[in-house]
Amino acid sequence: MARIEFKSVTKRYAGDVIAVDDLKLEIRDKEFVVLLGPSGCGKSTTLNMIAGLEDVTEGELWFDDQIVNALPPHKRDVAMVFQSYALYPHKSVYENIAFGLRMRKVAAAEIDRRVRDAAAKLEIGHLLNRRPSQLSGGQRQRVALGRAMVRQPAVFLMDEPLSNLDAALRISMRAEIKHLHTAMQTTFVYVTHDQAEALTLADRIVVMKDGVIQQIGNPDDVYERPRNMFVASFLGNPAINYLEGTIDRGGASPVFRRGALSITLPPKLAARVAAREGQELVLGLRPEDVCPAGEAGPGMALSGVVDSVLPVGSDRFIGLKVEGRDVYVRVDKEARHQEGTSIQLGLVAERLHLFDKATGMTLLEGASP
Amino acid sequence: MTTDVAAAKPRLRGPLSYDERVAFLFVAPLAAVLMAVAVFPILYSFYISLFSVKLTRPGRTPFVGLGNYVTVLSDPQFWHAVERTAFFAVLCVVAVSVLALLIAMLLNEEFPGRRVLSAVLLVPWAIPYVANALMWKWIYDSNYGALNGLLYQLDFINSYMVWLGDSDKTLALIANAFVWKEVPLATILLLVGLKTIPADLHAAAKVDGANAISRFFHVTLPSLKSSFGLVVVYETMMAIRHFDLFFILTEGGPGDASHVVAWRIYVETFRNLSFGTGAAMAYILALATLALAYAIIRALARKI
Amino acid sequence: MAIVSAAAPSAEVRHYRAHSRLKRVGRGLALAVASLLFLGYVLAPIAWLVSSSFQSEHEIISKPPHWIPQAPTAQNFAAIFTARDKTVTYETRKARDPASGGFIPSTASNLLPAMLNSFIVACAVVALNLLVGVPAAYAMAKIHFRGRQASIYTILATRVIPDIALVVPFFLFIRNLGLLDNIWSLIITYLAVTVPFSVFVLVSYFESLPDELDKAARVDGCSRLQTLTRVYLPLARPSLVAVILFAFLASWNEFLLALMFTQTTASQTLPIVVASFTSDFTISFSFINAAGVLAIIPPVILALVFERYIVSGLTAGAVKG
Numbered sequence: 001m002a003r004i005e006f007k008s009v010t011k012r013y014a015g016d017v018i019a020v021d022d023l024k025l026e027i028r029d030k031e032f033v034v035l036l037g038p039s040g041c042g043k044s045t046t047l048n049m050i051a052g053l054e055d056v057t058e059g060e061l062w063f064d065d066q067i068v069n070a071l072p073p074h075k076r077d078v079a080m081v082f083q084s085y086a087l088y089p090h091k092s093v094y095e096n097i098a099f100g101l102r103m104r105k106v107a108a109a110e111i112d113r114r115v116r117d118a119a120a121k122l123e124i125g126h127l128l129n130r131r132p133s134q135l136s137g138g139q140r141q142r143v144a145l146g147r148a149m150v151r152q153p154a155v156f157l158m159d160e161p162l163s164n165l166d167a168a169l170r171i172s173m174r175a176e177i178k179h180l181h182t183a184m185q186t187t188f189v190y191v192t193h194d195q196a197e198a199l200t201l202a203d204r205i206v207v208m209k210d211g212v213i214q215q216i217g218n219p220d221d222v223y224e225r226p227r228n229m230f231v232a233s234f235l236g237n238p239a240i241n242y243l244e245g246t247i248d249r250g251g252a253s254p255v256f257r258r259g260a261l262s263i264t265l266p267p268k269l270a271a272r273v274a275a276r277e278g279q280e281l282v283l284g285l286r287p288e289d290v291c292p293a294g295e296a297g298p299g300m301a302l303s304g305v306v307d308s309v310l311p312v313g314s315d316r317f318i319g320l321k322v323e324g325r326d327v328y329v330r331v332d333k334e335a336r337h338q339e340g341t342s343i344q345l346g347l348v349a350e351r352l353h354l355f356d357k358a359t360g361m362t363l364l365e366g367a368s369p
Numbered sequence: 370m371t372t373d374v375a376a377a378k379p380r381l382r383g384p385l386s387y388d389e390r391v392a393f394l395f396v397a398p399l400a401a402v403l404m405a406v407a408v409f410p411i412l413y414s415f416y417i418s419l420f421s422v423k424l425t426r427p428g429r430t431p432f433v434g435l436g437n438y439v440t441v442l443s444d445p446q447f448w449h450a451v452e453r454t455a456f457f458a459v460l461c462v463v464a465v466s467v468l469a470l471l472i473a474m475l476l477n478e479e480f481p482g483r484r485v486l487s488a489v490l491l492v493p494w495a496i497p498y499v500a501n502a503l504m505w506k507w508i509y510d511s512n513y514g515a516l517n518g519l520l521y522q523l524d525f526i527n528s529y530m531v532w533l534g535d536s537d538k539t540l541a542l543i544a545n546a547f548v549w550k551e552v553p554l555a556t557i558l559l560l561v562g563l564k565t566i567p568a569d570l571h572a573a574a575k576v577d578g579a580n581a582i583s584r585f586f587h588v589t590l591p592s593l594k595s596s597f598g599l600v601v602v603y604e605t606m607m608a609i610r611h612f613d614l615f616f617i618l619t620e621g622g623p624g625d626a627s628h629v630v631a632w633r634i635y636v637e638t639f640r641n642l643s644f645g646t647g648a649a650m651a652y653i654l655a656l657a658t659l660a661l662a663y664a665i666i667r668a669l670a671r672k673i
Numbered sequence: 674m675a676i677v678s679a680a681a682p683s684a685e686v687r688h689y690r691a692h693s694r695l696k697r698v699g700r701g702l703a704l705a706v707a708s709l710l711f712l713g714y715v716l717a718p719i720a721w722l723v724s725s726s727f728q729s730e731h732e733i734i735s736k737p738p739h740w741i742p743q744a745p746t747a748q749n750f751a752a753i754f755t756a757r758d759k760t761v762t763y764e765t766r767k768a769r770d771p772a773s774g775g776f777i778p779s780t781a782s783n784l785l786p787a788m789l790n791s792f793i794v795a796c797a798v799v800a801l802n803l804l805v806g807v808p809a810a811y812a813m814a815k816i817h818f819r820g821r822q823a824s825i826y827t828i829l830a831t832r833v834i835p836d837i838a839l840v841v842p843f844f845l846f847i848r849n850l851g852l853l854d855n856i857w858s859l860i861i862t863y864l865a866v867t868v869p870f871s872v873f874v875l876v877s878y879f880e881s882l883p884d885e886l887d888k889a890a891r892v893d894g895c896s897r898l899q900t901l902t903r904v905y906l907p908l909a910r911p912s913l914v915a916v917i918l919f920a921f922l923a924s925w926n927e928f929l930l931a932l933m934f935t936q937t938t939a940s941q942t943l944p945i946v947v948a949s950f951t952s953d954f955t956i957s958f959s960f961i962n963a964a965g966v967l968a969i970i971p972p973v974i975l976a977l978v979f980e981r982y983i984v985s986g987l988t989a990g991a992v993k994g
Contacts, residue, residue: 388817391812398809399805495973499926504721508718
């Protein structure tokens with residue numbers, strides 16, 4: 001069993017800097033949890049607290065049925081992979097991997113078996129006698145993984161392990177880590193600022209900002225049903241487009257208005273804006289949620305002037321100037337647009353988001369996060 | 370999962386965490402040593418300075434508060450010593466800085482034999498102060514010294530001169546001996562500073578059309594500011610408090626030509642046996658050193 | 674238009690090549706001259722000291738001096754090593770002219786025992802520096818505990834007070850412990866004097882070693898002590914060597930405190946005995962110089978052997994991996 005629970009944990013540094021504020025989080029056994037957020041949001045601090053590398057200032061940290069606040073890291077059954085790999089430069093690859101087992105007084109024969117086993121799985125068996133300085137970045141990363149794997153820990157911690165790799169390697173390593181999780185059947189806690197990584201790997205994503213959890217949910221939840229503007233903009237690449245405007249009760253159904261732009265709200269949204277006439281709201285539109293003008297319903301038109309054309313090989317995006325705002329949308333790869341021309345696109349009604357401008361919270365919230 | 374139950378007790382506000390306990394344990398021996406052998410004497414020294422303590426008069430040690438300080442500060446001999454010290458310090462710091470900079474620039478270049486020069490650089494630094502004093506005393510000797518011999522051979526002088534005994538020349542000669550021994554460390558400090566100048570800065574300057582000389586003034590010197598600051602502060606502190614050379618070369622003489630503050634403190638404490646005033650003088654020196662270091666650091670920080 | 678032509682070099686290219694060769698020669702010349710000046714500045718006084726030590730009293734008083742001994746002799750060094758066999762009395766001194774006296778000071782026989790004392794003290798100080806300084810430096814560099822910043826400043830601040838100011842309290846402190854004229858008085862005080870710098874060097878070096886190594890080791894199962902001994906110490910070798918070197922040399926060369934605390938050969942160190950020669954106006958210069966040479970040999974050898982660690986130990990090295 002490897003359940004981790006944060007009970008109202010706060011981490012404060014000298015000078016009253018609050019890194020993590022009243023964190024309430026439960027990580028289930030064998031789960032793959034990703035802590036996602038921009039730098040400084042407290043995700044690494046949270047990970048370090050699980051490892052015991054940082055003290056808990058307030059609150060309680062539980063492993064299964066024990067409070068572990070005072071337990072030093074070398075007495076916890078966690079293994080960790082670091083962003084910079086942190087391999088011991090003066091030890092061979094073999095010794096690097098074996099070190100944790102030696103410190104825990106595992107029998108030499110068993111150590112040898114596990115090290116060679118892990119090295120084989122990671123395809124670094126031929127490197128066992130080398131020093132870290134003689135390895136490439138990708139190889140070092142595998143050694144770091146191997147070092148954590150052989151420990152067969154109750155919890156696997158990973159702190160942005162793929163950030164230092166080049167793009168192609170990153171994609172293949174994601175797959176490997178996912179396989180590793182399935183094979184090891186262990187709790188994984190993974191920290192990253194890369195939203196694509198989070199969406200690929202996680203069972204559940206914990207989105208954090210300024211030490212506070214913004215939303216916890218599976219990838220589908222946080223992407224499709226973001227709780228607030230921060231989560232909506234953090235997930236998705238290119239980011240969601242925001243248009244500020246107001247609600248107008250002109251006619252039968254409420255209308256979102258921004259200057260000349262007027263969008264008839266679909267029933268799902270219309271119900272939520274009942275009491276909000278005249279209030280400032282923010283419309284959220286993901287780049288992929290547009291369609292050709294003809295396919296959209298009435299009152300679902302978006303018109304703007306083409307400002308930039310951004311082909312990215314597999315897709316094509318264009319930047320539109322809509323009522324003074326830049327809006328990026330995905331268009332057909334074969335379509336050709338001229339800068340400066342006006343175009344009209346249709347909106348997919350069910351995929352619009354609406355947020356309160358003052359609080360940033362979504363208006364679509366039905367149940368709890 | 371396995372946990373050590375005994376160690377997993379929840380941490381309250383007061384008691385120290387594992388890390389803090391280890392930290393204090395690791396630092397404790399150092400703290401003990403320094404407390405006993407450095408902090409305590411420093412405080413005790415100040416304590417003594419508040420009393421009139423004369424070993425010539427062992428029974429009575431009345432409390433005089435700041436009286437010793439007043440005595441010292443109103444003694445013209447003391448100010449004369451301050452003047453001598455300041456002259457000495459300025460001379461030394463300037464000479465050390467210039468020489469160290471030149472040598473550091475030389476050693477920063479790549480050329481065969483540079484390692485040999487780097488090794489040779491360390492020799493003056495490694496030798497004992499006493500040996501240094503001895504060596505220069507022999508060189509400056511009035512009857513048989515090498516300085517006399519060299520100048521005589523080169524026809525700069527007609528007959529052997531008295532060097533250390535000449536009050537006009539004494540401080541400069543002592544300064545020379547001091548500088549010779551201090552140059553290696555200062556050079557190393559500047560060399561480290563030179564090596565941390567990013568090559569990109571020089572490359573950018575070259576592309577901008579700067580030649581070697583203007584690169585020196587516009588790239589090298591400004592980047593060396595903090596290293597220079599360190600050298601100036603350190604050498605000033607060393608020069609102000611230096612004692613060994615004055616003890617061996619001139620014993621403060623001739624007359625009081627080389628009567629620096631450090632020498633006066635020695636005389637007051639160990640020859641006049643007036644511990645109270647000696648301690649007061651030493652404390653004034655210490656405070657002056659602190660103030661000077663602080664002033665120099667602030668001055669340099671502002672210029673950046 | 675081709676940027677680089679493969680044909681025969683144009684006049685401009687030839688001019689450039691000649692010009693750059695001239696620059697190289699000029700640079701070589703400048704470096705050579707500078708190097709010679711530098712070597713002269715540093716080595717000339719030492720060379721003269723060595724040369725003098727090999728000259729007999731007769732030769733040493735030549736005017737102008739013999740820069741290279743014409744009749745080199747090792748009798749000055751022999752005198753040092755056989756000092757005990759000779760007895761110096763008022764008569765033997767009176768018989769000879771001071772500079773060509775061919776005799777030795779009454780304290781000459783103290784030289785070798787003093788060297789031994791210096792050596793013992795220096796080794797002890799080095800050992801204690803490491804024992805006391807290394808754990809403290811690790812803690813200050815890698816553990817964020819309350820009072821960490823204050824500790825570092827305090828430690829450095831203890832060195833701001835000139836030694837002169839500390840001599841009297843030191844003296845009373847040592848006397849009350851009954852350690853006057855005992856090498857332990859030197860060991861304790863030298864430790865206090867050298868350890869701040871050692872700690873400073875070690876802390877700088879430890880801080881330059883990646884934090885994540887520390888974290889990896891602790892997660893791998895090392896207690897703090899094990900992290901220090903199994904991971905950081907092997908990596909900190911340059912700074913350890915630098916600390917050993919500095920502490921040894923500082924102890925070997927120290928003068929003022931030894932002057933205060935030592936009275937007899939039981940505890941006198943080399944600088945004290947050598948200094949005692951200079952105040953005796955009637956001894957031969959060549960002997961003094963020989964003593965000086967003997968005094969500088971160990972530290973110079975040490976410095977030359979460990980030269981490369983001094984700079985790398987002072988500067989924080991980047992450790993990859």
